[in-house]
Amino acid sequence: MKQLSSKKIQSDIPITNMKRFRYLKFFLIPGWRDPAFTKLEYQIGKSKSKRKLFRRLIKPLTIIGFLLLLFVTFCAIFAPWLTKYTVKVLTDKGLSGGIPFDDPTSDHPLGTTQYAYDVLGRLIWGCRTALTFGIATIIIGASGGIIVGTISAYFGGRVDAVIMRIADLIMIFPALILLILFTQMVGEQLPIMLSLFGLLSIPAFARLMRSSVFQVKQNLYIEAAQTGGAKSFKVMFKHIIPNAIAPIIINFFGGVGAAILGFTSIAFLGFGDQSLPDWGTDINFARTKFSHYYAAFWPGLFILIAVMGFMLIGDGLRDALDPRLRVTTKKVI
């Protein structure tokens, strides 16, 4: 018995590893057939659609976006280990003793910017600011948009008209100008800014959700749930939202990229949070110093990397998930 069990264990481990490897091969290489899976034809047929989705997702541009995003996330998580400067040294005007707009030295690998802040340190800590702002903003905006849009589309009629007119009213004014105006009045701290930006981005998400809910509402199972006596709250949040949320997910990553871009744009105008290192403020510091252009060059490159990562992943998701873009038949010619 003992021998048997040990034998089983010995034979078990390599097989599972092999299986995993083969399964990975099956997933990654298009058209791969494996004799070991002939008995599992049914399950394979089931997972085939999953494999198709995965293969649609791994386009070269999406992989590039994923790598860029990985780089920015790495910088954001390991910021204290990547640079020896702390946030206090990088944002307090008095603390950093050095020459403003200095050439690169061993202490400052990319030179210094205004008030003798270290450029590399501000770049690395800026990853945290940008990611926090982008993701938190869109989480606020998307969740608000889901709730408002669902309520608006589900009840329809007068409720819909009132909510949509309010959304139109907010969308008429350019969001960035409104944000600058409000931050001047309320305060320039990061939490205030991101919640304001999130609130201002609710109408766009609400519209998206509304059009999606209108389609889902036609389905028979909604009627069945209503006939079964479900409260409208339950119908909305249990039956409609899970089926109508796909466009929000598709637009999530693109929204994060746009939020980061908007935040750095505002910081570029000088309305950013001065107590945190961030890329837009860096460009604002160095944009007129043409003899030390690299102090403005590197932050812009980081903005490009971060925004591009999110946008490329968002584009890949849109191509993979959006049914309108799916090509069903081959081209004739």
Added chain:
Amino acid sequence: MFEDPVLNKLGILPDPTIIEAERRRMGLHLPLITQLFIYLKNFFTGDWGTSYIVSEGKSVIQIIGEIFPKTIELVIVPILIIPIIGVKLGVISAKNKDKAKDTFIRGIGILGTCLPIFWLATMLQYFVGHYIEIYTYGQLNLEIMSPNSVTFSQYPDPEWPFHTGFRIIDGFLFNDQGLIQDTLLHLILPMICMTFVSLAGITRQTRASMLEVLEQDYIRTARAKGCLENNVISKHALRNALIPTSNLIIGGTAARLTGALFLEMAFNYTGMGFFMVTAITLGDYVLINGILVFTALIILSGNLIADVMYTIIDPRIAYT
């Protein structure tokens, strides 16, 4: 925090009575609701107020009349060429789906979307200004920037009987070549930046709707009856694919007319966006209100025009 227009105008004075007197003269001591109704009453009778700090003594409508032509001059060329290039690129991209050309065009489009426009502007200013001698980075209206002009010393010239506000048109009317050259030299880089950054949206929309249309039955019919591929694309497919794109084009035009905030700040171009930011920084609230309302008017009329154009482009749609 709250920008105080009175403090910003007077500077920090030791005497509080002067500040209080100025506040009373402006009517800022009244309750907020009273101020709002006074403003609304004046607003709807055609008096949009007088700028307090930014350009003192000029009425807001006068200021908008001066800066709006400048913004139009900045955006007119991008407005005209963006749809042409964008639709062309989108069609090429849809024709070669998932090939190298398509990937390249989409990459360029995504690059345009992701580039921070102010950074692109700064870098272009640096490199072009460094390597091309006739280009100078600087503001308009600086005498040192146009050494070849005989007549041009300031704009508008006090000797002219009238001026339209458009610098290029004025240059042609009064034969001031220095003014034209100066204006064009300052407009090239902002135009390049704006075009490059705004291409992506139209390209992507055209590509998506072209892919959708190319799947339709009538395209197969057109190919089956022996149409040339070029005609299939440009006559049968493009007309139908342009319907969603036209909405985007008109909306983009309206949005562009409201002024390019960051571009104008980066190039020191005194258009709508520049005045907006200056007014916000200094707390000139009447001017902010005026420009915001004007912006909203432009966008609203853009939406209206888009709705009307829909019926012209696609006769199947009718508003009853």
